[in-house]
Amino acid sequence: MSGGYLFPKLDRDRARARLEEIRALCPDGPLTQTQLVDEIQMFLPDYTFESIGGQTITEPELLKLREAAVAVATTCGFPNDHSLDARNAFDRRIGKLLHEEMGISPHQAADEDIWAHLTLGVLLDLAAWRFPDLPEARMLGRAPRSTFRRLWWRAEILGAQSWDDEDPLFxxxxxxxxxxxxxxxxxxxxxxxxxxxxxxxxxxxxxxxxxxxxxxxxxxxxxxxxxxxxxxxxxxxxxxxxxxxxxxxxxxSGGAEVTDPLPLTGVSSKRSSYSLSFSPPRPSPSSAGKSEGQTGTVATASPPAADTPTHTKNGPA
Amino acid sequence: MGSVVKQLTRPYLLPQEGTIKAGEWVTPDGRALPERLLDWDPATPFEAIREVAVDFERLIGECQLGLGATLAVTSEIRSDRTTLRVLGDTITVTADSSADVQSVLAVSGSALGGLVKLSTTLTLVSSGDSGPLAASRVGSELWRSHTFGCALEGGAARFPTSAVSFSKSPLLDDKGAWSLDWQIQSLDEPVLASVRLLINTDNPRVREAIITGSTAPDSEVIRSMISFDVARTLITSALRSDEFLARYESFPEGSVGRAIAELIQTHWGESPGSLAQRLSIRPNRFEAEIQARFAPVDGEA
The missing domain is CATH 1.10.1740 (Rna Polymerase Sigma Factor; Chain: A)
Known part of the structure; x- marks a missing residue:
């Protein structure tokens, strides 16, 4: 899936109503996998798209995303393994998958409504496996506890640190x-x-x-x-x-001997992938003031064309 | 930032006012950056430039820095929608460099949204042969500009509002006119992500006042009532929250807690603690205080 997709949105009120409907299917306990699968929809009633530029995602594309997510979840023990290890592995791997495959920008990812739609429609069974009690904070899109939103943002902010299976952050x-x-x-x-x-x-x-x-x-x-x-x-x-x-x-350690960690080597010199190269049209009065290469540059390149993708994923620091 | 944030005491000397002068933010074509960019879109890069003049000799004297000191000018843009902070280029300033530098912010629009705040800082890179009271730690902030706010997406800086048919919601009374959707536990969260005013589209008077923006007197009264109700709900809830009273000075920029603290500072200019006491002892009188400040009913004849 390439970048620039617009994902369907479900506003908070409709999302709450939808969550109530799902909970009502089995008021006395967790829903069965069959019940959950029956409730999965690629587009929920009353969905909308944000009115910004971009390509609206299609049903086959959402289905493909779902299949990829289910495949990742299965490697973590979905749907039967509810252990902490399984849940942690799911968090790491699904965060990476969504970040790589959804092709959305931070602007879109800050919209609670797309996460509500994804959680209550496309990936409902995965969210319910991760949080069987279906708490509102996890099932709706509000930051910071929303099931998939928080994982996307972890991947965005921490990059590979967020999905490192070998040496994970707890x-x-x-x-x-x-x-x-x-x-x-x-x-x-x-x-x-x-x-x-x-x-x-x-x-x-x-x-x-x-x-x-x-x-x-x-x-x-x-x-x-x-x-x-x-x-x-x-x-x-x-x-x-x-x-x-x-x-x-x-x-x-109460003053015990401490080993200093080794300095970081091979670090990227780029401080932010959100910064663009930009050449001010006026001559800079600071010709003697040096622009540091380590922090991006006041470069000579022209601003990107309007259709240039403006969001690129961060490389690891 | 607002005056609610205390002036921090720093363990080193700072330059006097006027030693560093920052010009206004301008767009690449030289126009002043407006407070609202109505035609902005996240596919549009955000570009702004400002001149910063550093009187280097005066600064090193005031801050007891050495002649060989190196300083850095860096600008930052912070979005309350994405909560990202993006730094512009760092420009080094030394005794040999020009007094005037041009600080540039060129940022992918996809990282931004809502209200963005721009600021510039002067930090220490190295202090040279400095005095005992001089900053010595790399990165020490010597100066920070005032923050300039710019609303992207036109109406994005308005209060977050959703039009909802209450009759179709099992959680809202059909006859209700509006409802503020938020939780006191969300004080650290961005305003745009955690607070939302729900407007009942089944109520034609409210719909006209809020959604169509009617200028009829009736609509203005309704808008005034809603503003008052929102302010009252947020302020009284916060003043009853131990967490808010303990941390009102330290909530992050763009958060609900910060917004309420600034609202209180703007309208009362006194500490939330004393307001909380009045609310607790005489809630009815405090209600009148809120009315006086948010004027739900215009007293002018």
Whole structure:
């Protein structure tokens, strides 16, 4: 599935009504897989599309997305395995799939109505497997707990850190990053934190992961009112974060010897995939002021043509 | 940002007012960036430029930085729809560089929406041979511009509103005129994502007042009543929330909590704690305070 799709939307009120209808099918307990499959629809009644440019997705395309999602869920144990491992693996893998296959931009992904439609229509049985009690916070599209919305955004903000099966971030650790808007608002920053955390844990295996993440993020947040960490180059940011995490390990271990994590190597020099190259038409008065290559450039390239895709996925920091 | 946010004390010297001057944001064709871009679309890149003049000699004197100090000018755009913050180019400023730099924001429109806020900062890259009270940590913020707000998508900055037939909703009374859909637990969430005013399309007077934007006196009264009701609901709920009272200064930009804190600051100019006390002791009198500030009924003859 290529980019630029518009997904069907279901407004909050209709989504609530739809959720009530589904719950009413089996008021005394979880719905059976057969009941859920009977309720799956590619387009729910009263759906709409956002009135912006883009190609409206078709029923066969939605069906294809559903099939891919079910295939991924099956590798995680859907529909019978309800273990924590199965749910965590599902979160990682389905987030990656939706991010790669839906072809939507952050602008669209910020619309609760497309997530409500996806959850209550196309992927209803997967959502119900993940959250059998069908809680409203999970089944509707409101941030931040909506089943698929939160996973798409994890993939958008954390990139490969969010779907790494070999060395995964745990749920609480991911939430610690994602719920802090000052951090999660800048993917470059959020990925650097995740990376520094993992490298610190790797060289200090006795450190309690959750305590470490909480403590280090508190230290990071204490700095943010007067230190703009996100403006630093990748190497500078990594150095600052490694210092913060190392200090956390030291404090949490009561002053025991701490191994410093290795510096990050091979990092991308690009700070944001949302930034575009743009050449101001007027001559810059700052000819002696240097534009740093590490942060994007005041480049000589022309602005992109109007039909150029404007959203590209972030590469790992 | 609003004056609700306390001026933070920094552990280093800051430049005096006037040492750094930021020009207004302009579009690539040189026009002032408007507060509302009516024809904006997410397929359209967002481009804005501003001049920033740094009096370097004066700054290093005021901040006790060394002559060899290096500073960085960076602009940022923050969207309340996507909650993303996108940084523009970082321009370094040294004793040898020009006093005037041009800060550029060129951002994919697909990352934005709703109300965007633009700001510029001057941060430390290296302090040179500096004094004891100078900033030393890389990234230390020495100066931040005022925030400029620009509403994208025309009406996107309006209060989030949905037109709904209450008779078709099992959760809303058919005869209701409007309903504010939000939860006090969503104080950290973006306003656009968590608060929504539901307008009953079955009610012709309300439909005309809100959806068609009628200028009839009757419609204006209805709009005024709704504005008052929304403000009252949000403010009184927040003032009864321990979480809001504990954190009213620290909710993120664009969040419901921040919006309510700014509303209170704008209309009362006093701390939520004292308002909460009045609401608790004399709820009826506090109701009159809200009426006085949000004027549901115009007192002019």
């Amino acid at each position: 749920e609480d650790e991911t939430v610690q990053i994602m719920e802090r808007t000052e951090l999660a608002g800048v993917p470059y920053f959020a990925r650097a934190v995740a990376s520094a955390f993992k490298r610190t844990v790797a060289v200090n295996p006795t450190a309690k992961r959750m305590d470490l993440m909480r403590d280090a993020l508190k230290r990071t947040y204490r700095l943010t009112p007067f230190v703009r960490l996100e403006t630093l180059s990748p190497a500078e940011l990594d150095e600052q974060l490694r210092d913060l995490f190392t200090e956390s390990v030291r404090q949490l």
